[in-house]
Amino acid sequence: xxxxxxxxxxxxxxxxxxxxxxxxxxxxxxxxxxxxxxxxxxxxxxxxxxxxxxxxxxxxxxxxxxxxxxxxxxxxxxxxxxxxxxxxxxxxxxxxxxxxxxxxxxxxxxxx
Amino acid sequence: xxxxxxxxxxxxxxxxxxxxxxxxxxxxxxxxxxxxxxxxxxxxxxxxxxxxxxxxxxxxxxxxxxxxxxxxxxxxxxxxxxxxxxxxxxxxxxxxxxxxxxxxxxxxxxxxx
Numbered sequence: 631x632x633x634x635x636x637x638x639x640x641x642x643x644x645x646x647x648x649x650x651x652x653x654x655x656x657x658x659x660x661x662x663x664x665x666x667x668x669x670x671x672x673x674x675x676x677x678x679x680x681x682x683x684x685x686x687x688x689x690x691x692x693x694x695x696x697x698x699x700x701x702x703x704x705x706x707x708x709x710x711x712x713x714x715x716x717x718x719x720x721x722x723x724x725x726x727x728x729x730x731x732x733x734x735x736x737x738x739x740x741x742x
Numbered sequence: 743x744x745x746x747x748x749x750x751x752x753x754x755x756x757x758x759x760x761x762x763x764x765x766x767x768x769x770x771x772x773x774x775x776x777x778x779x780x781x782x783x784x785x786x787x788x789x790x791x792x793x794x795x796x797x798x799x800x801x802x803x804x805x806x807x808x809x810x811x812x813x814x815x816x817x818x819x820x821x822x823x824x825x826x827x828x829x830x831x832x833x834x835x836x837x838x839x840x841x842x843x844x845x846x847x848x849x850x851x852x853x854x855x
Binding site: 671733735 | 773790797798837839843847
């Protein structure tokens with residue numbers, strides 16, 4: 631059974647810092663990996679999707695990498711802003727079915 | 743496209759009552775998923791459908807929970823009878839199997855008192 635772990639569970643940084651969120655998964659036979667953002671009391675917004683054959687994806691100040699063989703992904707946020715404060719969730723979609731398994735999330739606070 | 747539409751946004755009900763949550767998927771998305779989110783357990787997959795057919799319902803916690811997808815544009819998740827421990831945010835998500843990723847609805851916040 632796939633297990634997804636995110637470290638750290640919470641992170642507080644001053645505005646302007648570059649930061650890295652980590653995600654690890656136990657079964658490397660994945661179809662893709664997706665990073666989501668969730669604001670308090672809101673739904674999930676997809677940020678980046680990395681297909682299993684890809685190594686990284688970029689969108690604006692966000693860059694996500696994937697190392698399938700080691701079961702790891704990182705989300706890099708450059709020049710963080712208070713508006714980046716949210717919970718970031720990593721999820722992997724397995725090859726066997728279509729299930730998306732989520733990590734517990736990293737709660738990010740960017741202080742002005 | 744209006745995205746995945748869920749209703750109601752909030753539901754408060756008394757223990758023992760029947761609750762029905764609704765989801766309208768994005769047109770053309772042939773996979774539909776129901777997730778539950780709680781502080782203690784995070785996001786858990788309850789059930790998913792492919793082309794309106796239930797594929798995996800192993801996440802449905804007990805017989806009090808049931809889900810249907812009578813057609814490609816509508817799905818329901820029903821809890822009967824509801825209990826306080828069912829209080830959570832229930833999300834519907836849809837996908838098409840071409841690697842564009844999931845799209846989530848805004849969720850239904852259920853409170854059972």
